[in-house]
Amino acid sequence: MANVQIIEAAEVTPELVAAFERLIPQLSSSNPAPTETELAAICESEASVLLIAVDRDAEDQILGSLTLAWFRIPTGVRAWIEDVVVDEAARGHGVGELLNRAALDRARELGAKTVDLTSRPSREAANRLYQRIGFVARDTNVYRYNLDS
Structure with a gap:
């Protein structure tokens, strides 16, 4: 996997849809893969970018992805990394x-x-990666309000 390139997904292709059908179950057991329409909304958004890792030596096979979202608030521009997932077969290769x-x-x-992200404690390898590249655990609570209830 020496020839991995990170690119911005600018359009929805059958390969992108298939990749998310493969990747999302590896990330979450409670959320379905995004539809073609949902992927298009992400790709077209002015407030986020969908980054994908492709293997140039394997016909641009999609190995993983993440979404970077950003927004302006009174104290500056903030960014969040969300839904980081690397295919099980490609893990451990950077x-x-x-x-x-x-x-x-x-x-x-x-x-x-700043750039924030959250990661479940059970994702030990991911947490080690985040710390190694410079993320620091914040002394804060993260709250969620479920609008579906």
Whole structure:
């Protein structure tokens, strides 16, 4: 996997849809893969970018993805990394690091002051990666309000 490139998904292709059908179950057992329409909304959004890792030596097979979202608030531009997933077969080869570093570079270009992410404690390898590349655990609580209830 020496020839992995991180690119911005600019359009929805059958390969992109198939990749998410394969990747999302590896990320979440409670959420379905996005539809073609949902992927198009992400690709067309002005507030997020869908980064994908492709293997140039394997006909641009999609190995993983993440979404970088950003927004302006009174104290500056903030960015969030969400839904990081690397195919099980590609884990341990630096794909997650390449995706995260590309997201950090893009956030810098956008003028973000910080980049946040969350990661379940059970994702030990992911947490080690985030710490190794410079993320620091914050002394804060993360709350969620479920609008479906």
